[in-house]
Amino acid sequence: MAVPKDLVELLRCPCDTHAEIEYKERRQVILCNECTAVFPVRDNIPVMLLEEAKPPRGQSEITTGDGTIIRDK
Secondary structure: OOOOHHHHHHOEOOOOOOOEEEEEOOOOEEEEOOOOOEEEEEOOEEOOOHHHOEOOOOOOEEEOOOOOEEEOO
16 A cells, blocks of 8 residues: 555655655655655655654765754664
8 A cells, every 4th residue: 555646745845945755655755855855654654754854875964954964864
């Protein structure tokens, strides 16, 4: 089961730009198109909290527009 498409269309990143997101069903993650944060999807529920975000693969950290630093855990 996947995150419903209509929900994905409503979601925005919690970073200060509130950018559109992309749902990667196979990886079960949500990607921010602006700050590049990667959010987990657990039991088909997107966890859109900056505290739960990770940087994209190959990066150890990212900084959102508001200065929040997201580090690989």
